[in-house]
Amino acid sequence: MLTITPFPQNKAFPPLIRTDLQTLQVNLGYRCNQSCRHCHVGASPHRTEEMSARTVEEVLAFLGNGKVTTLDLTGGAPELNPHFRYLVAQARGLGVRVIDRCNLTILEEKTQIGLAEFLAEHRVEIVASLPCYLEENVDGQRGKGVFGPSIRALTRLNALGYGQAETGLTLNLVYNPTGSFLPPPQQQLEGDYKRELAARYGVAFNNLYVFTNLPIARFGQLLRSSGKWESYVQLLKNAFRSENLEQVMCRSLVSVDWRGRIYDCDFNQMLNLPIRVPDRERIYIGELADMSLVGNRITVADHCFGCTAGQGSSCAGALREVGRVKV
Ligand code: SF4
Numbered sequence: 284m285l286t287i288t289p290f291p292q293n294k295a296f297p298p299l300i301r302t303d304l305q306t307l308q309v310n311l312g313y314r315c316n317q318s319c320r321h322c323h324v325g326a327s328p329h330r331t332e333e334m335s336a337r338t339v340e341e342v343l344a345f346l347g348n349g350k351v352t353t354l355d356l357t358g359g360a361p362e363l364n365p366h367f368r369y370l371v372a373q374a375r376g377l378g379v380r381v382i383d384r385c386n387l388t389i390l391e392e393k394t395q396i397g398l399a400e401f402l403a404e405h406r407v408e409i410v411a412s413l414p415c416y417l418e419e420n421v422d423g424q425r426g427k428g429v430f431g432p433s434i435r436a437l438t439r440l441n442a443l444g445y446g447q448a449e450t451g452l453t454l455n456l457v458y459n460p461t462g463s464f465l466p467p468p469q470q471q472l473e474g475d476y477k478r479e480l481a482a483r484y485g486v487a488f489n490n491l492y493v494f495t496n497l498p499i500a501r502f503g504q505l506l507r508s509s510g511k512w513e514s515y516v517q518l519l520k521n522a523f524r525s526e527n528l529e530q531v532m533c534r535s536l537v538s539v540d541w542r543g544r545i546y547d548c549d550f551n552q553m554l555n556l557p558i559r560v561p562d563r564e565r566i567y568i569g570e571l572a573d574m575s576l577v578g579n580r581i582t583v584a585d586h587c588f589g590c591t592a593g594q595g596s597s598c599a600g601a602l603r604e605v606g607r608v609k610v
């Protein structure tokens with residue numbers, strides 16, 4: 284069991300410095316077919332922000348430079364952007380690893396015929412949200428009726444070879460807490476998911492990524508309206524582990540918004556905290572190829588404690604293996 288020393292309430296998040304860039308995370312727009320309670324984007328079917336064809340071409344021009352190995356596509360539901368399939372096909376043609384952050388239910392949307400087959404054909408890695416293997420918990424967080432289509436989508440992806448041994452088609456699932464508490468240890472929960480999803484639905488997947496909810500956007504509003512924002516931030520601070528600072532994702536990733544603006548991560552994008560570059564208020568994707576960000580100081584604030592609490596949290600799940608964290 285970990286011994287937790289309470290983090291002083293007024294102590295700021297430590298400075299963070301960038302290393303080599305490896306991943307370009309592109310937010311293709313804030314529209315989504317769902318409106319989940321915890322969404323850090325505040326995405327919904329009513330959002331209209333969407334990356335244009337011109338900005339997509341700028342993303343591809345940057346990828347053509349060979350400065351990153353991975354394109355990580357997110358949203359909203361990234362597949363709803365009309366240029367999604369073009370971007371994926373072109374990026375794969377450039378030899379870039381492509382990740383699609385997929386909400387699963389999008390595979391059943393009328394406008395998305397052939398999406399699962401397209402993803403398999405282009406060998407896109409799928410990272411799919413499923414906050415529980417129990418219907419009640421999934422529907423409670425992600426909306427009534429989400430669980431059934433999610434399981435059907437997983438079955439369909441399995442039939443295409445996703446999550447199956449030796450196909451090389453990667454299907455990773457994402458757990459995030461259904462409330463204002465820290466996630467359980469990733470490895471232990473992955474075992475539970477594998478056992479339960481196989482036994483109940485015959486579903487297989489590769490890895491489970493465990494995310495901590497950050498106190499921003501829709502989840503932040505929920506915390507504030509229930510008077511829990513301060514206590515949740517203090518919970519994150521109390522579980523701070525300095526070892527996680529080495530591996531937080533913003534050290535090797537940049538996030539691009541639908542307008543082509545650059546941020547240190549998707550969370551900073553949602554808070555409109557731009558990347559720091561001397562003498563510049565904003566930088567855009569079209570300028571990134573000519574810049575080196577190594578050594579740049581990352582823009583941090585209290586929400587960053589969500590990335591360093593306990594086992595840590597990043598776009599690839601926990602940063603380290605730990606025993607159960609008691610707070
Ligand atoms: S959490 Fe994902 S699926 Fe849910 S509303 Fe936000 S972007 Fe959509």
Ligand code: SF4
Pocket residue numbers: 531532533534547548549550551581582583584586587588590
């Ligand atoms: S919230 Fe963003 S900037 Fe802050 S530590 Fe996490 S990844 Fe880095």
